[in-house]
Structures are given as structure tokens and as C-alpha cells.
Amino acid sequence: MDAYRTMNADTGESPAGVYRRYLESGKLGFQRCSGCGKAVFYPRLICPDCGGGGLVWETNSGRGTVYATTAVYRRAADPYNVVLVDLEEGFRMMSRIEGVPADSVEIGMKVAFRVAREGAVPIPVFVLQSEAP
């Protein structure tokens, strides 16, 4: 059994804390409502769909599709990219695609999750599935 499954806010751990711990172990955690079955992201204490309080942690395949993309241009620096990714498990999250020029990312691209590090902080990013190991 997935050890993380037993963790939730009732045990005194915050949704953000559990999410961070998943990232530390290289996984993308999300919640599923035990009442209505909907996938929930970002992590929280109440189901935004049915209002139930029984959100159970799961990890996912990390496979998704780019739903929306934009390139943000900065002075004297390469643009960076911001995307919304639809995960196979049924939730949408904001992230960025790495390994591709910011303005080359397209809606519908198949992408895979991985953890990047900014200092000690684990950051959820995506790469093209064709370039994922």
C-alpha cells in the first residue's frame, strides 16, 4: 500500500505539506474525493465539486496534455513558458515545459511530469513525453 495514502489533514499534516513531501520523493500527489470520485488539485481540505471533506491522496502517471500555453518575455533574457496541463487522472495544473523554447510549446503536446530543483525547493515541471526516459 502506498504509504502516503494514510496521510491527510486529519492527522495534523497540511495539504501543502503532504504535496511537498510527494515532490521530495519525485512524485506528483493529488487528491481524489471519496464522496464523488472527482480528482482535486490544488490540494485542499474540502472537495470543490461536492463539498465533501474526505479527500484521499493518490499519485499519478505524470502523463498529461498541454491545455493552454503562453510565453512570457523579459528584458534581456530568454522568454519563459507557462502552461496549464491536463493530467490523465483528470485534474489541471499550472506548470512549465522544460527542454523546449518557450514559444514552441503548443496546445495538445503530450508531456510528462518530473521534479526540478531550485535550490532546495522541488518544483513540478513537465518535459515532452517523446523525450522522457
Add this chain to the structure above:
Amino acid sequence: MSLRGKTALVGVAESDLGKVGPGFTPLDLVGQATLRALDDAGLDKSDVDGLFSASAYHHMPTLSVGEYLGIRPRYSDATSMGGSSFVSHLFHAAAAIDAGLCEVALITYGSTQRSGGGSLSYNHPGMYGLLLIVEAVRQLRGEYGVRQAHEANIALVHGNGGVLSSQVTAILARSG
């Protein structure tokens, strides 16, 4: 025309109080209190069509709270006037219900100010300003052990009171 007797408080609840664990957000506490208040009222989240909130953390709190809770209200109000915001929300909600703008109003607030450092993280110069000065002086003296700021030489203390009524900044430095 009076609002007296036209609406009723049908459920109330508090989130966990005092210090909460690391990572809990003001919105988590909003979620917790909302679950409990709906339970107290015997209502479902889908019954809520009016949303009222103020926040020290979210600039447009009815948007953040609406997203967190998954509520798309017919009517919302984010009037912010400090601690009396929620009294005004009660009046506004009663008026909105009376006017038919909504039927079930949720008035909600969450803060992790104490867990985030209490008066050390955010302060009011009128009531607690001296605490910030004490904190700054002890930091400059290097007296704080585990929460001692590294190489503290200059401290800036700022208090933000009522808008345009009390803005105070002091700069303290080590001598020698």
C-alpha cells in the same frame, strides 16, 4: 424599512484555532470552517449562492475562496474594513437576501497569522509597535539563538495601521 427578522443565522463554526501545523494556509482554515458551518446548518455546499469574505492574505478574497471551495456565487462581497468587515458582511448579506440577490450566504475568514509568527510577522503600530522594536533590538544584539537572523546589522521596522492614518518606519543599526 428594516432588515430585522427577515433573515436568520442558520449555522456557525470555527476552524482549528491557535497554532496550526506547517503548511496550513488561510484557505485551508476557510475550508475547515465552511465544512463545519454547513454541517451545523444542515445545508449542502451547492445551496450556497452568496459569498462574503475579507482577508489579510488574498487581495480579492471572494475569488480565492470561491476557487478553493468550488463556489460560483450569484452574489459576492469582499468589503474590507478590518475587524468590522464581517459585521458589514452580515448586514450586506441580510440586505442581499432580502433583495433576492442570493438565498444562502456564506461569510468566511481564515488567517494563519499566529502560526506565521504572530506579531513578529505582521503588526499594528498603535497596539503592538513596541514589540517590533524589541524584536529588532534583540536581533541586532544577537540574542535570539535558533531564530537569530544571520549577521543582523540594520533593522527596518514598519507598522501599517489604518490607511492614511498611521504608517511608521524606523531604522535601527548596530553601533560598534
